[in-house]
Amino acid sequence: MLQFLVRRLIGAVVIMFLIGAFTFFLFYTIPQDFAELSCGKNCSPENIAVIRENLGLDKPITAQFWEFMTGIVAGRDFAQGHCSAPCLGMSFDSGEFVWDSIMDRFPLTLSLTVGGLVIFLILGLGSGLLAAWKRGTAADKLVSGASIVLSSFQIYFLGPIVLGILVYQSGIMENPSYKPFTENPVTWAIGLLIPWLVMATIFTAQYTRMSRSTMIEQLQEEHVRTARAKGMKQRYVFFRYAWRGSLIPIVTILGMDLSALLSGAVVTEFTFDLAGIGRLAVDSSLTKDLPVTMGVMLFGAFFILLLNILVDLAYAYIDPRVRLS
């Protein structure tokens, strides 16, 4: 197990490096002078030269890449000051260190993810299990039907409607905003409640459908029938035998969804006008702010790899065949 973990971690580092290298060289093939871009209008050639030196753009690409990579591990010095590790470079646009901008935005992204996750896991898995348990009844048909309708909704469709009703028309709620959890958990939750609910609605529908169908599949497994043939109670069989097998597909999808959410929920952030990682990513790529774009990409890649490893560990926990092979 430990060996497996070490191997996966080494692999993850290698993949991170490759992603970094790939994006770096891909961006540098864009026929665009970043110094000119950074300088703005009415820029003198001298200014451009200064900026170019300042940003290190006068050095060969390989050297720039090396600087970038060592910066992540050991930090880096710019004219504006020391950028401590993990240094993802400096924005061409704002002159801020990329890591700092990401860290500015990350609490919001994390809050959005965690809040939504709690809601859609409870509601989604709960209603999915209920539908599977009551398969074929009116309750099942209601839940299944609703989940199909809701999962075809989109955040940018549902979001404005909810905002219109709750904020603009009735004034029950204020416009969504981010207030740090550490200052006041209550205002934090109230501020993000609408985005959570809207986001969770769509995810809930998906998790309902998935958990229902995997549970129904598992309930037809022979070992589940054996458990019933031993006289175990239906509820026991349902939760101990069938549920255990359903966890594998659920955890797989959950890992993918979580890593996507943590690297920025673009649509949610735009719909509710919140400044998270997703927004940072879109803005930076529109302004061709290469260091920021790359930083966000690497940040997202980190979560994908991290969750991949976590999902594999979860497999090992759930299924002894994985653990012992």
Added chain:
Amino acid sequence: MSTLTKTEGETAPTGPESFLSVSDLRVRFSTEDGIVKAVDGLSFDVARGRTLGIVGESGSGKSVTNLTVLGLHNPKNTTVEGEIVLDGKELVTATEKEMEKLRGNKVAMIFQDPLTALSPYYTVGRQIAEPFMKHTGASKKEARARAIEMLTKVGIPQPKSRVDDYPHQFSGGMRQRAMIAMALVCDPDLLIADEPTTALDVTVQAQILDLLKDLQQEFGSAIVFITHDLGVISEMADDLLVMYAGRAVERGSTAEVLRRPRHPYTWGLLSSMPRLGGSIDQALTPIPGTPPSLLNPPSGCPFHPRCAFTGEVPGDRCSTERPPLGEGRAAACHLTAEQKQTFFIDKIQPRLR
């Protein structure tokens, strides 16, 4: 051939002494294609300590029957009619709670493929201990000791450490032994074994069959043994029920049914099967055609489209009138008793040399 005359005397056990009594059982599934008549008017009895073999090909309804006995069919698309009486208790109308008390306790089941029939997520020991704790109220510790005891009994080496293994760490034969241990842990009065050795190699099959026989001696359970393999059934069963298209077509003691069969289907099965002791020069005589669809079973005798003897029955009785299966030693066929005997001796027996 003088032995042929005394056959009527032998009857399968019926009446109050039988431990399990199934009468006129009808099981229907509704599917997208229509109603499947999986079991159609089946009756049989099993006495304590006896083994009833149910033999039939795929789709003959033999497995469905036994899932129904335990109430393990899907109640949503299945209708069950008739009577299943276990030790004086009616099961068709029993509640789920009552069935739960019986399953694994009074009646246990062994399935065909122990790899898929055992949960991959829990240790063998836990899966054996579970029903013991549930039905006897034993503590975790007692149940574990019992699991080790059962594993020892079924011949798992180093049972004290292997009790904590998962099914995938066992070989095929050992898994089936664990399954037997699980079935016998509460000392059931009736054991239903559904093709328990079909997935196993022949040398392992021999071990498992003997083990079941020896354990039956010790535990005194009745066994319903379901298989498609006549060889296996002849070594295991005291009494035999031959099923075809959801119905019983022949019944009697195993020796009688296999050595003096009376139904053309049983004749067909026996003469289509190569045997180690059979003559090599004798070609196999297959049953023509294929088993019928249970969505739309043939009228009258379900075997008539494949039967070579319909011409011997006057009129079109075979295709219009369902032949009844009498009490005791019997075959559901319109041929007269005399015809059954002479046809077997003249036409069938020479093929079985």
Added chain:
Amino acid sequence: MSDKLTLPAQQGSSTASAETLLKVEGLTKHFPIYGGFPIKRRVGAVQAVDDVDLTVGAGESVGLVGESGCGKSTTGRLITRLLEPTAGKIEYAGQDISHASRRQLASVRSEIQMIFQDPYSSLNPRQTVGTIIKSPMEVNGINPAGGRDKRVRELLELVGLNPEHFNRFPHEFSGGQRQRIGVARALALNPKLIVADEPVSALDVSIQAQVVNLLQKVQQELGIAFLFIAHDLAVVRHFSKRVAVMYLGRVVEVGDRDSIYARPRHPYTHALLSAVPEVSMVDEPEERERIRLAGDVPSPIMPPSGCRFRTRCWKAQDKCASEVPPLVRIDGNRDGHLTACHFPEEPTIAAREEDIVLDPALAALEGPDKG
């Protein structure tokens, strides 16, 4: 010791077939297993087939029996060259095809055909029966007189299917009929050798006989040699004139049908035959010997040294662990009846004075007086 042994002149020389069609020598197939840390490397091998000798004469039916993991299917796939052997030689009609390339195999491929176990998965569900049977002719550019379609109809008729069903799809047929389609496809190229891998084990008893009879008819009327691979000893006995018994990748005993089934010498053959449940048709059947082995077949990844059966054998001695017993004719055996055993059994399957019960659970339950 040496006077008891007679080296085989030519395996199967006693049988009728004068001409050897297929000759396999020292055939070996090891499937590598990779693992290790931090860099994956070869850590072992599944020794699926190890040093197997086998011959099949022209028009001869040879059976290959054994339990799961004995390598019988792999042997079949090696002979049809669906797999490439790790070592050893496969000689077909005098031509060495052990490592022949695709192109070199082309001519041989049409002469060696295979029939598979599962009639459900070995036929393409999207092709009509006509296309399925025709395609080997198309691939090999064969144009029979009267056209390919006519030939397909003839083949369908030959295997007992309605030629009118030419345009139907596999799912419209029952299991037994699908296996007939498989046979028709194998016959399309007029093969000289058919390797049938468990051709009837997925079928119902009443249908099995139909397919066995069909194969027998094909074998006898068309003079096609068969390598019949199966775990069912009775079916193999019925079909094959000569039988090889495999255990853990090796042939432990080979000989004419009567020698193997009535006069076996290898303890494993004894155990195997004794394990087959048999319907007795008479009221007082002859008592057969009762041998109950312990446990399952060991893993082919780390097979026992010397004789591979020794870990489950009641006669095993030190010699069995140190020396691989050669496959030779033992004194008292007929020509061509070869056994790989240091301490062979008596050539009879009659009941012994004492049953051999190695299984600990059975021995315990049956008490010291019996076990």
